[in-house]
Amino acid sequence: MPETRAASLRIVDGFRLEKPRRDALMPGGALRDQDGRTRQLPRYFYEVESWNTAVEYELAPHFHLWEFIHVDVRESAALRFFPRYVPCAVLLTAAMLERFREAVGEPVRIAANGGYRSPQHELTSHASTHCWASAVNIYRIGDEYLDTRERIERYAEIAREALPGAWIRPAGEDRGFSDDHLHLDFGYVVAVPHDAPGDPFNPKLEGDPL
Amino acid sequence: MTIPSALNRDRAPSVPSDLDALRQRIEVTARKSGARAVAVALHDIESGAELQYDADRWFHGASTIKVAILLAVYGEIDRGRLAPQSRLHVRNRFLSAYDGSPFRVLADRDADSEVHAAIGKTMRISELALHMIATSSNLATNLLLDLIGLESVQRTIDQFGLTGIDVRRGVEDEKAYEHGIVNRVTANGLVALLRLIAEERAYSPELSREMLDILHQQEFKKGIPARLPREVRVAHKTGDISTVAHDAGVVYAPVRPPYVIAILTEWAADAGSRSPTIAAISHSVYDALRGAPSVPNDA
Numbered sequence: 162m163p164e165t166r167a168a169s170l171r172i173v174d175g176f177r178l179e180k181p182r183r184d185a186l187m188p189g190g191a192l193r194d195q196d197g198r199t200r201q202l203p204r205y206f207y208e209v210e211s212w213n214t215a216v217e218y219e220l221a222p223h224f225h226l227w228e229f230i231h232v233d234v235r236e237s238a239a240l241r242f243f244p245r246y247v248p249c250a251v252l253l254t255a256a257m258l259e260r261f262r263e264a265v266g267e268p269v270r271i272a273a274n275g276g277y278r279s280p281q282h283e284l285t286s287h288a289s290t291h292c293w294a295s296a297v298n299i300y301r302i303g304d305e306y307l308d309t310r311e312r313i314e315r316y317a318e319i320a321r322e323a324l325p326g327a328w329i330r331p332a333g334e335d336r337g338f339s340d341d342h343l344h345l346d347f348g349y350v351v352a353v354p355h356d357a358p359g360d361p362f363n364p365k366l367e368g369d370p371l
Numbered sequence: 372m373t374i375p376s377a378l379n380r381d382r383a384p385s386v387p388s389d390l391d392a393l394r395q396r397i398e399v400t401a402r403k404s405g406a407r408a409v410a411v412a413l414h415d416i417e418s419g420a421e422l423q424y425d426a427d428r429w430f431h432g433a434s435t436i437k438v439a440i441l442l443a444v445y446g447e448i449d450r451g452r453l454a455p456q457s458r459l460h461v462r463n464r465f466l467s468a469y470d471g472s473p474f475r476v477l478a479d480r481d482a483d484s485e486v487h488a489a490i491g492k493t494m495r496i497s498e499l500a501l502h503m504i505a506t507s508s509n510l511a512t513n514l515l516l517d518l519i520g521l522e523s524v525q526r527t528i529d530q531f532g533l534t535g536i537d538v539r540r541g542v543e544d545e546k547a548y549e550h551g552i553v554n555r556v557t558a559n560g561l562v563a564l565l566r567l568i569a570e571e572r573a574y575s576p577e578l579s580r581e582m583l584d585i586l587h588q589q590e591f592k593k594g595i596p597a598r599l600p601r602e603v604r605v606a607h608k609t610g611d612i613s614t615v616a617h618d619a620g621v622v623y624a625p626v627r628p629p630y631v632i633a634i635l636t637e638w639a640a641d642a643g644s645r646s647p648t649i650a651a652i653s654h655s656v657y658d659a660l661r662g663a664p665s666v667p668n669d670a
Contacts, residue, residue, distance in 0.1 A: 273458075301491055
């Protein structure tokens, strides 16, 4: 099997985690988006043993794991201690961000609470793509803080060209807009790596759309 | 200027003899200063004596309200919702208490650049609490208030039965200010609040001492401590905007128990001698409680 960059991170089935973490992560659970549609949460997670692991672990040439799991006291208490868990899609998100970083030619900084957030995080509302680890809030690029409409829109334009299909939150002060960061996301991405545990095949469920 | 209320000697086992003279000195200092209003509240922990000079008059609280926010933050620590080492996202975006519209703390109006330098990252609750008090960081204040909520501050004020403390919004919320939503304090309110901490009645002796340690690290020393002898330590919080200048704290002199004092002043926008007036009153109080003239630290 070809080795992925995250090959040394253990993949865990969220269903098999102990209850407090399972309740907070809601593996395979459902969240409703703003339009009332159900979105299914990821079930498989990379296990991060320590902060040192997160700091040292390179997901892409210019992005380390810690940047995607840096949360504050608003995260569920069950998830603020190591080992921590992050949906496997984080690897794809880092790869996409690397493309964006190449396009801007400057360091791209993800805000605290701006990577993966659990469904129980106090800032989570509806089916936030942060719960899929497929969204990032970028607060700074090079020396520029993205706290003006002009800067946010300038980098949003670069993101649209570099990342076809990415969704970018429009700049503005009202609800649903952002005025102090650039929000990029890649939708409700669920990644199941080849070596994810999974369930045995059950022929009775073959053909069941769910 | 309002005529000061009567000296309260009810709880005083050994009232310093010259408090009446002290009142007169405060009045002379206040009159000469040109201040629109001066209020002083004093509680001597040794004798129980209290002096109240217009001490129930409401003033714009300026940064003195940060002590009430500190108390509320430690209330959340006491309840287990927060820990001093809990991390908080440093984000310069807040919602006005008037209409929920967003506003920011201007970096060039904030005395503390360290918190601004951490935007996008996290800082510990204990670090933010220290910045809120020691360098009066407005950004740290709003971050902590945003985290715990105004209702937590009000709950704390109610829990301890504090009157004379009215926290209704974060700092630099210009829209709320323009619509009359103002944080207010009285000298008596601040003294009652500081007594909770100084007498270790705020949650637990340990948490009270932690708050006191933070207040001891105050970096603005032109008010209460300015003319006191060098060996005197003061745990305090200043408040200074264009029309008010305040200082409130606990004064620890050698060989005597501490006293708690709040000196609040209101001025025309371009008035000078604000801090010197507070320092002069503080010096008078110190001498009166000590019973002899002291050598100020700028002598």
